Amino acid sequence: MAVVAVSHLTKAYGRRAPALADVSLELGEGVTGLLGPNGAGKSTLLQCVLGLLRDFRGTASVLGLDARRDRLEIRRRVGYMPEADSLLPGMTGVTSVRYLGQLSGLSRRQALRRAHECLHYVGLSDALYRPGEDYSTGMRQRLKLAQALVHDPDVLFLDEPVSGMDPAARDEFLALVSALARDHGKHVVWSSHMLPDVQRVATAVVVLHAGRLLGSLRIEDLARGGDRWRVEAEGPEAAFVDALARHGLALEAGTLESGRDGAEQGRFAATVRVAGPEPLGALLRAAAEAGARVRSAEPLAERLEDVFHRLVGAAHAGTGAS
């Protein structure tokens, strides 16, 4: 079943170009990345889906609930983590989560119980009774996740959830969200500009651009490398390049990085087109002939970033021509 379904959604503010123009899309189960440059219409889409905007054309639904008619029911079943550094003033971590749980319909006692559980889960056990104002950026992001989880929603909308976190905190956060989707059946819509994070956590992505749906893809479809290989080796660089040519392996122009990392004399990397039944064998044979040692050889995985820029670039070219 579609977690979020939108059909012919159009929303314009005044006379400006519409924020969303006839968008139809479905977000499936698991973690879905919602991508798009600024002004693509991601925020407007989320506001329509949550029933915060109702004067749109077309239909929008969450878990089969109509965004106009059942908006309060939708909000009971959705947890939303805003991007802004939102904080309930003057409350401790536990108080704020408990309070928001009550607003989502939990009784006070149940909400208090859930607040503790969720805060422990997101790793704030040491800061339960400290004022939210004293939390660091990373802790505030975790607090917002606990707030989004307190009423045990089926769907989580996370808006730029790891911004401002340091690498270790970000890794932990990605792991928490992955576990929620994998082990606890939560559906997650992850809206972000940080494409490598999305690639790690999401199973599918949807790309919006200038109010239109630009494309959608599954992350597993990215992994298929094709015949482009990334090779890193040590040794005589020129001899290796010659050997590649002798074996009919095409070095992609402009990809050779020699003397990589400055001090590492003799280390180099390149992208090579390798056809044939035994790509690794062919590469290693060429290297052996040249007296070079291959440190790394793998099919070049396509990055979400590349696909994204291709899609957006094509859209720009399209609008430029028209």
Add this chain to the structure above:
Amino acid sequence: MSAAPSVRLEGVTKSYGDVLAVNDVTATFGPGVTGLLGPNGAGKSTLIKLVTGMLSPSIGRVLLCDEPPTSSPHVMARVGLVPEQDPIYPGVSAFEVTSYLLRLHGLDRGDAASRARAALERVGLAAAMDRPVQGYSKGMRQRAKLAQALAHDPDVLVLDEPLNGLDPVGRREIVALVQALGAEGRCVVVSSHVLHEVEAMTRRVLLMAHGRVIAEGTVAEIRRDLSDRPLTVRVDTPSPREVARFAVGVEGVLSVDLSASDRVVVATRRPDDLFAAMAGAVLGQGLPVRSFHPTDEGLEAVFRYLTAGGA
């Protein structure tokens, strides 16, 4: 032209009251891009303030192009800073702010206007430069700050989280701009939490934790110095057990992880031996290997090793 663009810190310590933010740091930032990395609270922000002369050290000294910034204000004209916070200029446009700041540097009105325009065009704000900054998106503000830092053509540029709030398109443009600025021979210091973007800008990093510099150099140099951490190599194969039998016979291999069905993960203290032996086995004995690559050579892994558990 005086000394080459550089920033030198000599035994710099900075404390506020009883809070020690930077602890005995000696480091040099030369021409080109250097990434300034570290977990939250590592002292990066304080270091940036020291480097740009906004703070003076409690102990030690900071030299900007061989001159101390706090006592010779004229070297400050050679520094550009993109601060993390947004300065607020209500009701003025990016062009007005930038040209005003240039006039503070002593340029006349015409020069300031043309230089400001050029800087704003370079950061991609050509279309929006005459609109008030208040209406800008987060990404546009970031570009405006960058233009202000660039406009007076500084030799030393300090960028604190320059990609914050930018969308993917903007990120790519700014990464390219930073690379270009480094290639022009300026000393560019970039502080960021987003390691893959730092990796895209530069291979040279300076890593801080608990107020101290814990590593500096290129990622590969730092990785090589972490000799207590064996290199982990992922080998994709249709028959993991066969590859595992091979791997345990190679000198220097410490462990072989067989938990996945389509690969083995080998940890080795002597990576060169492993790579040589594997190439031999694949070519000579037909060892069934599809592909292989080290998994902990990148900046992410290096950062994790250095900041985990206070090692």
Add this chain to the structure above:
Amino acid sequence: MTVHARGYRRHEGGTERPRLRFLPIVAEGYRAGTRGKAFRRLGLLFVVIVVFHGVMLYLDPAALFPRRMRGGLGQVTSDDLMRRVLAFFARSLAGLVPLVAMFVGAGSVADDLRSRALPLYLVRPVTPTDYWLGKVLAPAAVTATAYGVPFVALVAFGVLIRPSEEILPFAWRHLPSLGAVVLHVGVTALAYASVVVTLSTLVGRRIGTMVAFAGVVYGGEMLRLFSQTAPPDLAEPLRALSLGTDARVLLHEMLDVTLEHSGPQPAVTSAVAVLAACVLLGALVVVRRARSVEVTS
């Protein structure tokens, strides 16, 4: 099974579908409001004043304060004395009651705006109307507590020290007074809370709200006092601009008392109109602000 699932656990307790979704907001605001230092200090002051009025009921006030009470409280029957002391009590507290609403309510919406908390409410099953009700009723409830508890205690005290009469008939006769007091307290608290929350929404800062609120309340009182010098067709609107007086006019009407030395008094209809306008304006301002909130930056 001996090893239980660790990590996240789903919630089995279910959720309610409360009809009054604003109640948690009121409860939280009330808790926060009554815990503050300002509330305790003002509460102490109120106790002192209530004791003073108790003494007035017990002794002959005319003998104690012959000048101040001349033509006021002296030489009346005990029934009258009771009602007049209540009206007098309302006037004694007139300057203090708005302070309670001010300290408790000034931050209510402003703090939410400053810490960008509004989206946290509105992505939950909370409508802008719920938000307004919660935010207004919380300071109203705190103000009503601070004002109403001593007031009702004074009524009870008056009943206890009734002059040589059976308790039940006396209490029965004064039941309407109690009703009038409760209604007056409620109206006063609601009006002040509405104004302070409206200003909190418009000003967006706690301190600024306090200043603006003090301006509205005490400025309104000034305008009322100076209304006599204004042209006649302006006098009545000016008289009605003091919220405290408007609420007291209602009390006097219900108690059927006139207090001397109270300055110009507005007509009951204008008083009610102004009070209602405050509440409606508050609803309009807060609901509009909550509607226009963007959940993403």
